[in-house]
Amino acid sequence: MTKKKSIFTQEVIVGIVLVALYFIFRTISSDFGKYTTFLSMMDISYYYALMAIGVAFPLITGGVDLSIGTGMICYALAGGCLIRFYNVPTGLAMLVSILFGLGIGLANGVLISVMGLPPFLATLCTCMITRGLGSVVTGSFAIPWPTAKQDNGWFHSIFKITLADKTKLPLGLVWIILLMLIMQFVLAHTRFGRYTIAIGSNKEAAILSGINVKFYHIMVYAVSGLFAGLASIAYAAVIKTVQPGTGAGMELDAIGGAIVGGVSASGGYGTIYGTVIGAYVILFLKQGLPYIGFNANMQQIITGFVLIGAVTIDIIKRKVIK
Amino acid sequence: MGEVILTMKNIDKSFPGVHALDHVDFELKRGEVHALMGENGAGKSTLMKVLTGIYTKDSGTITYEGREVEFHNTHDAQAAGIVIVHQELNMVGDLTVAQNIFIGREFKKGFMIDDRKMIQESKKLFDELHINIDPKAKMSDLTVGKQQMCEIAKAISHQAKVIIFDEPSAALTEKEIEDLFAIIRDLRKQNLGIIYISHRMDEIKVITDRVTVMRDGAYVGTLITDECTKEDIINMMVGRVIYEDPKTHSMVPADAPVVLKVEHLNAGKMVQDVSFELRKGEILGFSGLMGAGRTEMARALFGADPKTGGDIYINGKKVTINSPEDAVKNGIGYLSEDRKRFGIVVQKTITENSTLATLPKYMSGLFINKGAEKEVTEQYIKELDTKTPSADQLVVNLSGGNQQKVVIAKWLVRNCDILIFDEPTRGIDVGAKNEIYKLMNRLAAEGKSIIMISSEMTEILRMSDRIIVMCEGKKTGEISIEEATQEAIMDKATRDIK
């Protein structure tokens, strides 16, 4: 009963790894320490972090959402089209992008929770469908969102503001941390969060406890979709032109981040702060390795091994405790 | 006993192909413990599921507290004060005790769940029940018995007026059962209506006021517990007389050779320094309470779980067993207590299951010789009297007793000399039980050696030639069948607990 919990949880270890990585890269490469490098890395990090926060919820239920990567592109394309071709105000277009994400999330939820499809397959299908929809909507053309200098490009300043003395501040980081805290709170202290864990740990028990599991299961995927929608705004703010047909594989980086950050691959356990830290570890590897002289493509190989390593350590740790 | 709180009349329920409930009547009074009995598949669980809203009845009426009611889900039933303590534990392992007790109806402070209040309330609840559990402990860290107590606490916390216990004692130790009975007596005093489902005849006599018996989905009758005998109840359940006479002397010849010798077997906390011998043609009973380490001993012996020490000799020769593969090669077969999880591959045919341990023998070159395979399967279907239309039947479609026969066939096809039967008749109805017993006796007479782990005292006394008693991972006694009595066994099985 008095089992002492080690303070070296996966979240803490990964946090240490993150800091260590940053300083190692800084030491080896002087370019990496530059503020502009930091800024551009932060730019890229937002949409990954947002996707990771969202997908943590399906992962904790023991499911997965593969549709967030291509979905994100699809929502960004839809919003961009509205601005470009229909002169829709930017704010409204952003709202449409986010709601589009929410809608696909709900569709995933219905397929999985009501129709009983395995999460992997259901979201694989919506992954294909959103990828296709993105191209169909735009007629396979790339869609640029307004640039920061344009009047309707104000949304860029959500993520990066330029002060009077021309220093740029990564404001997006504040939002990420804020959303991380909010979603961590939701996970730990609200019914929705508690039932998310319950579904992942023992769905049958949750049903028999009188919980409306179907509803909450749908909501889990809705959250994932909603965050993919938010990510699409962050993506549009960074990547000048959104290309249809891209986005496949991005979900894997987000999922990988969550897993590295301690979310159990079989469900029932996870934290949002761990997820975000994990996402940044993956991002640092992705962006940082070229700075220290690795072939840009080496990072993919290393990321793969890091993922396996993180999960293997977890497996070994559990075996030792037993 | 007070006035009637619940009446179920003419309840009828059909599933495709099965008439699960055939106009069943049931009545429960306040301050009563009412046993619901019947063989597996008699319809007890279905009746309770209809009551708590998991199933919808086809016809009939439920009157609760004077009003006709119909619940659409467990939530409705709970709100009305009818709760069920499930046989399979219904706990979310990754949440804490308090979080589990209040799951689905958390206290809230604005958006937030008020965890502190939930912990306080859980503490209060446990104090009332005189149980000592930390509400902040993670559920998966508790023992099965403690988890069960939490489940009961959860049921009581619903302001329940009717509590249904579905085989609550199956996983409890003797001590925990006593605690459970104390709680139930307490609840009875508080004028709650209690429905108690169990297969354990002795418990029924101790704790219940009335007994309702069901058979094949139909109501058979209701008796007052004090006025009936065990045999009365059994006769109502099976509609035929069954024999439960104990074995009086060992059937093993005095000069039978030792086929298996286990010395100082160790495996974690659950198996500590267990040594014993098994002789040819012997049925060696392993008795003990739940959690005594018998299954763990068997699994370690079979190589299913790692062992931390000990030597195993087969026919006098030392053997190394590190995996089930090694064990099977040495002629040991294991029939698990949990057939569905460890015994059979339910989605596959009888043939595929029967030859699973012997497949290399049914190969011609690179290919499976399906003809030979089918032949041997059909031979054992006949020999074991397995009830199935054909060898190509999926195992999932068989009854529990016939599934058990398929597992036995698997090891007989393998021609194993040493068979470990772990709770061989769990979840099998009375008729099929006798068949399994006959079969085990026949196997022993043919020279197979059997280790039988059983929690049913009558089974141990009826089948064993010799009995080993375990308690808390240690072997605490060895009794020949001539000297064995329930009291003697129970004394050794509880040595350290009392």
Next chain:
Amino acid sequence: MENIKQNPVVKKLGFNRIILFCILLLMYGVFSVIIPGFASMDRIMSILNYTYFLGFLALGVTFVIATGGIDFSIGPVMFCCALMAGYTLNTHGAPVIVSLIMSIVIGFCFGCFNGYLVAFVGVPPFIVSMATMNIAKGLGSVFTKTQSVSWPQGNDPSGKGWFRNLVKVGDFPVGLLIFAVAIVILYIVMNNTKAGRYILCLGSNKEAVRLSGVNVRKWQMLAYVICGALVGIAAIFFVGAYTTVQPGLGDTYNNEAIASCVMGGTSMAGGLASIGGTVIGVLVISLLQEGIMALRMTKEVQMIITGIIVIVFVYADVSARRRRN
């Protein structure tokens, strides 16, 4: 309807597979009507080109899904095989036969890697797939210095183009013969050998098979190894038909291969697999891809349709099983 389903012949073939086959014929009919010149030999050859490599991928992953696992690294692994073997052929002047063997060996090694991690270390297949996907893409890029690789044409003066005879000689589809032989062999492996039996049984209940004295880890790993080797073969047919491979791609083929399996009646829960069903599934997707191309629509439209078909088929399967319980 129920009568048809209970018919022994229908039962043996599988109701869903018959429906799928009807859909295949129907699609072919519709395409032939709405697209002028669709019902030509050229088109069929072109469909077959797609069928070969997708077929080997799908047949491979059928074994993995039968164990209850998943492998969605197969597309990038196929590209990795084609890139590394092709690069060795072009840049280091290796003989063609060596390159072909190399492709299969690389696939085989990836299969061993995946299988070992899943079966012996206990890493969830989903995670292993994610990792391997990254590794395969990275390896392909690093090895070729991020250049695309073109395998020699059939009329290449060096005579290195002979491997294209594996796909077709003149107008004769040699690939179809090889593919047919592979189907027969894999059907037998799945249904009539120890490996297939153990793979299917452990997909259904791994612990019960282990307690029957079977070395389940070995057989579970074997499923991934079979898959890997078949992916290596798929790579050969891919370059035999399409010549050029680019690093960093290949993802879409995972989805198509898995979709083929699932349409054909292989259950994601493991334990149930149909080689014949997978082949029909592959034909449906190949035909769809050709039809969409002929209609001058993008590949993305094909994905939407594939996605919807898979949802319908899986839903039909899931609800049929629910009704049975």
